[in-house]
Amino acid sequence: MGENAGLDYCELCGSPGGEVVWENGLCRVVMVDDQEYPGFCRVILHRHLREMTDLTQKERAQLMNVLFAVEHAVRYLYQPDKINLASLGNMTPHVHWHLIPRWRDDRHFPYPVWATPQRAHTPQRQRINGRQLGDQIIAAMRTTV
Numbered sequence: 430m431g432e433n434a435g436l437d438y439c440e441l442c443g444s445p446g447g448e449v450v451w452e453n454g455l456c457r458v459v460m461v462d463d464q465e466y467p468g469f470c471r472v473i474l475h476r477h478l479r480e481m482t483d484l485t486q487k488e489r490a491q492l493m494n495v496l497f498a499v500e501h502a503v504r505y506l507y508q509p510d511k512i513n514l515a516s517l518g519n520m521t522p523h524v525h526w527h528l529i530p531r532w533r534d535d536r537h538f539p540y541p542v543w544a545t546p547q548r549a550h551t552p553q554r555q556r557i558n559g560r561q562l563g564d565q566i567i568a569a570m571r572t573t574v
């Protein structure tokens with residue numbers, strides 16, 4: 430974000446927000462490039478709305494279906510100990526969900542990934558490319574939605 434960007438600049442309107450692995454007319458799924466948390470994704474609404482209750486009921490349900498399909502895909506591919514789902518948006522008030530696979534030995538466990546790290550190193554984990562994740566999201570939608 431340059432110095433000339435206005436106060437109204439929204440990072441999620443101005444950029445994809447990561448590698449897009451799947452999208453439809455409502456939202457996109459991006460993979461976050463984080464070595465310590467492979468499989469970290471965000472489900473981002475295309476439109477700039479602040480809260481889930483700014484969406485129609487149908488859109489809310491559709492967005493949740495996408496989120497749960499991504500959860501299925503990430504569980505299948507990465508087999509984490511836990512999935513964290515979070516919608517904060519304090520910094521970027523544009524509806525988006527964080528989906529973060531967690532492991533008992535990850536850097537922040539059992540605290541949120543935004544908290545103070547609990548350990549210096551995290552084991553190397555399998556890395557999966559965006560194509561594999563996108564394919565798995567499509568498969569999850571076929572069987573669960």
Ligand SMILES: [Zn+2]
Binds near residue numbers: 441476477522
């Ligand atoms: Zn926005």
